[in-house]
Amino acid sequence: MKRAWKISASAHSELLCLRRPPRSPTTPRPPRLLARPRSPAHGPSRGICGTAGPSPAVMRDIMELFVEKFVRAEESRAALGEGVRARVVELRDELARLDGPDEIVRVLDEKAEPLLHSVDGLAFVEFLKRLDSWPHQALEVFFWKRKLQERGIPMTSEEYVKGITVAGRIKDVDLATELFTEATSKRLKANSTYNALMGAYMYNGLAGKCQKLFQELKKDADCSPSIVTYNILISVFGRLMLIDHMEAAFQEVECLKLAPNIVTYNNLISGYLTAWMWDNMERTFQTMKASPVKPNTSTYLLMLRGYAHSGNLEKMEETYELVKDHVNKNDVALIRAMICAYCRSSIMDRVRKIETLLGLIPENGYRPWLNVLLIKVYAQEDWLDKMENSINEAFEQKTSVNAASVMRAIVGTYFRCNALDKLVNFVKRAECAGWRICRSLYHCKMVMYGSQQRLAEMESVLDEMDSFNFDRTKKTFIIMYYAYISSGKKDKAEQIKGLMCKYGYGVPHDAVSS
Known part of the structure; x- marks a missing residue:
């Protein structure tokens, strides 16, 4: 089976390691959540509306969903208090304006140390989270905190998770691996550190390494895969259009009785969308709506893109109404996909709808x-x-x-x-x-010149055709014949009849359009 992505033989063998756990004869088969048709023999055709890879900003948001949170955001904020949160935001804003490492270290030495002594170190972890949009500054902050170990201030698992995540985001896979190894040597290894490194591998397109690390996690006596782990696997397989592997990963989630979450379903939908398997995408969406997990904005954006690419205008318009405000402000690419869908359609008022959407695209778009x-x-x-x-x-x-x-x-x-x-x-x-x-350009000119009895200009088109190496075809002679007949130039028309007979075209009987 040909695939749109290529992976090494070793990586492929690793991918095949993911199997469904065997069922005993007495074990009832769990309800079928997803149909499992064979993956298409060929990858989906990629035209002007083909799904391109996500932007770095989108990838950053996706990657953050894979990292398990040790403390929920709302809980940590409640524990910190208004004064500490204000200092975190103030320091974040100051660092965001700095570029040089030396300046960042100076500011941290002067102002960051109080954050280290908050309840359970929550303030410093919150500080790292607040720097998500500035990965280079976040990495300098991580290095600063790491150096404080010389003063007896230990690192935490949460901080290593953030460091691995940031390293992956700036595409420094070696650093991400180094930090994972360092956390392991300090006995700070946890599910979340595995997940962070798997996410870094996924972000950088290293499917083989991601799968290998997953196998190591399964063998680790102190850790075990979580739903976050499987979310990453499902995402990796979906991006590679390895739909069989993606579905097998989800089947293993069911067999292990892990509860799928919003990221699980969104990654499944995204995988089917990437492979242009519209029925499976819709089936997953309907299953999700019937489950305790309900669609969020990301789900509707994925479905909107899928409906646009598949040309399902009715559902595309219904979904657009649900997320219109978000799309109009933040997602020009989706607006273009919708315009593309209308362009391919034949509905009566498509131009009006296209014009409305075009008004949402900025001038530099x-x-x-x-x-x-x-x-x-x-x-x-x-x-x-x-x-x-x-x-x-x-x-x-x-x-x-x-x-x-x-x-x-x-x-x-x-x-x-x-x-x-x-x-x-x-x-x-x-x-x-x-x-x-193409020849149609010149034939159209000849027809229109002939209809206006501008015969000399019609004849000059033949020279234009010669300059572009277009031979005179039967249609060329027929156009000239009827132009001469309608203009009363019977002698010229007879000459054309002779040329047509000479070239084996026969004698014209009916007028033809260009």
Whole structure:
């Protein structure tokens, strides 16, 4: 089976280690949560709307979901008190403005030590959490705290988890592994440190190492996989489109009687979305809604993307209404995906809906593929002015159109709108810009010149065709024949009939359109 991602032979053998635990004959089969069709023989085709990898910001948010929290955020804030929380925020804001390690260390020496002596060290852990958006500063803070061990101030498991997570986020896998080893040597190893390193491997695309570490965790007498661990595995397999392995991991969750959480379901949905397995995606979503775990904003955003890519406009619009405010403010990529879905559809008011969504895209949000789609849509709808505006934008942005279907749609609009001069201008610009030049462009010009009895200009198109190595076809001669007949040039028409017979095309009987 061909896969869109390649992994090493050793990594592949590790992936196969994940098996369902055997059932005894008397053990009842648990209810089937997900259908398990075979993975597609070929990866999903990736067109202009294909799912690209998530942005670093999205990956950061996803990765944070994999790290087990030793203390819930609300509990830690309640324990800290307003005064300590204010100092944490103030120090965070000050460090966020600094770049150099020396300056960061100086500020920490002056102002951070009181945070070390709060209840159970919660203030310092909260401080590290507050630096999530500034990973480099967070790493300097971690190094500063690590050095304090020389003064008898020990590190905690929570701090190592944060350090491993930040190292993975800045793509320093060696450092993440070093910190995990260091935590292990100090007997601070826990499920969460395993999960943090597995998350770092996942973030950096190291599926083999992630799976190997999972096998080590299963053999560790002091630790055992948690639902967070399986969430990471499901995410890794989903990203690699190893759907069979992803489903096997989820089956193991059921057999171990671990409770799936919101991240579990979202990762399953994301995996099916990546593989373009729309029925499985929908089935998982419906199962989730029927379970104690209810969809959150991330779930609806995933489903919205899936509905857009699959062209399910009805459900796409229903889901968009649920998360409209979030999407409009924060997710331009999803807006583009919805526009793409409307462009591929044939509904009556698609242009109105497209125009509404286009108004939500910032001026600097130009995308060549989207511009080409809009050109085709406006052409199909005979919106000449809108089409030309998009064409002009494409020329200005040096976007090259290489699809013959788009060029034919453009030509058809000029013909139906009887805009000969605009067509002539467009063809000249397209030739100079290196766009896909097809014979239909020239045939359309000839038909329109002929209909206006501008025969000399019609004949000059033949030279243009020659310059681009387009041979004269049967349609070329038929266009000229009927142009001469309609203009009363019977002698010219007879010459064309002779040429058609010479080339074996026969004698024309019916007019044809371009």
